[in-house]
Amino acid sequence: MRHTPSHERSVVDDVCRVLALRANGIGDFLVVIPALTAVRHAYPEAEITVVGDAWLPALVAGRPGPWDRCLVAPKYPGLRGLPADAAPAADTEQFIAARCRERVDLALQLHGGGGTSNTFVSSLGARVTAGARADGAPPLDRTVPYLPHRHEVLRWLDVVALVGATHLGAVDELTPRIAVTERDRDEARRVLPGGHPYVALHVGARDARRRWPAERFVELSRRIMAAGLHVVLVGGPDDRAASARAAARLGDRDRVRNVTGRLSLSGTIGVLADAAAFVGNDSGPRHLAAAVGTSTVGVFWLTNVFAFGPLVGVADRALVSQQVHCPVCGEEQLETRCQHDVSFVDAVAVDEVEAALWQVLGVERRRPASRPAADVGAEEAAG
Structure with missing residues (x-):
């Protein structure tokens, strides 16, 4: 299989x-921003349209960035969480x-290995197409191989380099x-009055394998509050139950605020931007916190x-579990x-996460080498 x-x-x-296609999750979109920035430098006069999932307009509308327009992709096989063997939606x-009438000059597949997305991008009528191509995927005009275990930021920088977008400053x-x-910030201030410094925590993750046990978050929260900081639980609608259980076990309504599922994406960004730090699983909120410049401690598989x-x-x-079985x-x-x-x-210990948190906060704290969790019960919350 020939690549460029x-x-x-x-x-x-x-x-x-x-036109740039990236129709999946929040964290998935954020990691292509350096690639989009490189495209903006290479084509400063061009209109850049990002095509993504249904949540994407809420992120980019009114927000400056390396894009001029946002479109929601149709429900097409392999896009927007659909399986590769799904039937295309009626609006495809x-x-x-519509894209063919617009006469797109350059279409970039920044979505995945190209098994279905290369076919979709090729159908848009662009003069030149470029993207990643896994073994067996349809060709584009310019491709790089879709390699396993590649950092996503670097993967998509490799793709846009195919069309001369090689700018990298600092x-x-x-x-x-x-x-x-x-x-x-306005939406965040409406739900978090008072100005107390806080750590934002996200106890959820779409993939259960990536969820740090809920009782670890509860124990960590108690240590955070003992140090004089407040705790704010964040997340989307799917995280409501897990955050509610954690908040109930903590019980301190003065120092624990649960805003999970209560905010728009904009308000969540405001809460994360004003946090002293963020702790959570490898998920969209962690990527958002890092993207707004808040220090993060992430638990990774x-x-x-x-x-x-x-x-x-x-x-x-990053605190990393090496569990593979x-x-x-x-x-x-x-x-x-x-x-x-x-x-x-779950092999990642509370002590490890706490130590990393104090490091990013610039706080020196001495703890015993090993400290038993104070709130490990017979049952474990789902997180």
Whole structure:
């Protein structure tokens, strides 16, 4: 399978319209921002349209960034969480026809390995297409191989380099960043009055294997409050139950605020931007916190830290579990997945996360080498 050699990776002439496809989760979109920034530098006069999932307009509307317009992708196989063998939604042909009428000059597949997304991008009628291509995926005009265990920021920088977008300023530009707007802060202030310094915690994650046990978050929260900081529980609607259980076990309504599922994406960004630090699983809120410049402590499963862990700088810390076999059936999970939805990150100790938190906060605290958790009960919350 032929890919584009380095000497053929040049800027495309006369580009007025660029379209970039990335139709998946929040963290997935944030890691392509450095690539989009490089495209903006290479094509400063072009209109850049990002095509994503239904939540994306709420993030980019009114927010400065390397984009001019946002469109929601149709429900197409492999996009927006649909399986690769799903049937395209009825509006797919209408979406494709509209893009063809716009005469896109450059279409970038920044979505995945291209099994279905390369076909979708090819259908948009662009003069030049570029993207990643896994074994067996359809070709584009310019491609790089879709390699396993590649950091996602670097993967998509490789893709845009195919079209001459090679700008990289300071190393800090490898960290995805988004601007914080006054709208973000206004919504955050409405739910968090008082001005007390707080640590934002996210106890959820879409994949159960990436969820740190809920009682660890509860014990960590008690230590945070003992140090004089407040705790704010954040997350989306799917995290409501887990956050409610954690808040109930903590019980301190003066120092624990649960805003999970109560805020728009904008308000969540405002809460994360004003936090002293963030602690949570490898999930969208952690990526958002890092993107607004808040120091983060993330609990990662081994396979995910390669692709989504902190890449540069010292403001973000990763605590990594190297568990690769299912704790229930013993099946190795690097290439396959069993039916057990259990945590693969419970080996990460509260002491480790707490120590990393004080480090990013610049606080010197001495603790015993080992401290038993104070709130480990017979049952474990789902997180």
